[in-house]
Amino acid sequence: MVxxxxxNKTFNLVLFxxxxxxxxxxxxxxxxxxxxxxxxxxxxxxxxxxxDNFPTTLCATIPISLIALISYARNGNVDFDFSKGLIxxxxxxxxxxxxxxxxxxxxxxxxxxxxxxxxxxxxxxLR
Numbered sequence: 001m002v003x004x005x006x007x008n009k010t011f012n013l014v015l016f017x018x019x020x021x022x023x024x025x026x027x028x029x030x031x032x033x034x035x036x037x038x039x040x041x042x043x044x045x046x047x048x049x050x051x052d053n054f055p056t057t058l059c060a061t062i063p064i065s066l067i068a069l070i071s072y073a074r075n076g077n078v079d080f081d082f083s084k085g086l087i088x089x090x091x092x093x094x095x096x097x098x099x100x101x102x103x104x105x106x107x108x109x110x111x112x113x114x115x116x117x118x119x120x121x122x123x124x125x126l127r
Contacts, residue, residue, distance in 0.1 A: 028068035
């Protein structure tokens with residue numbers, strides 16, 4: 001039954017749109033996390049490897065994050081002075097990560113991704 005549903009293009013489109021809406025909501029609500037849902041969704045629906053879905057996920061999460069940022073800024077919840085100091089190190093980290101994604105085997109990328117998700121979840125539960 002599940003296999004038949006997943007082979008249905010209309011079902012996949014509805015599932016993808018629903019999960020995308022959920023990812024956008026989580027990203028806007030928590031400030032992060034939507035990308036994890038996108039990676040999982042794209043990896044399962046497209047059967048691509050996770051590393052091939054990272055750029056697509058970034059294309060989706062950048063506008064989501066920008067819209068959420070504007071909303072937070074309108075309410076006075078953004079510390080732009082502090083954020084300015086994060087731009088260069090974060091950009092350099094993003095560049096390094098994008099370079100490493102092509103150098104590492106998929107097995108390592110999947111392991112690192114899973115460990116980060118587990119670590120983040122554990123930290124949030126223990127706080």
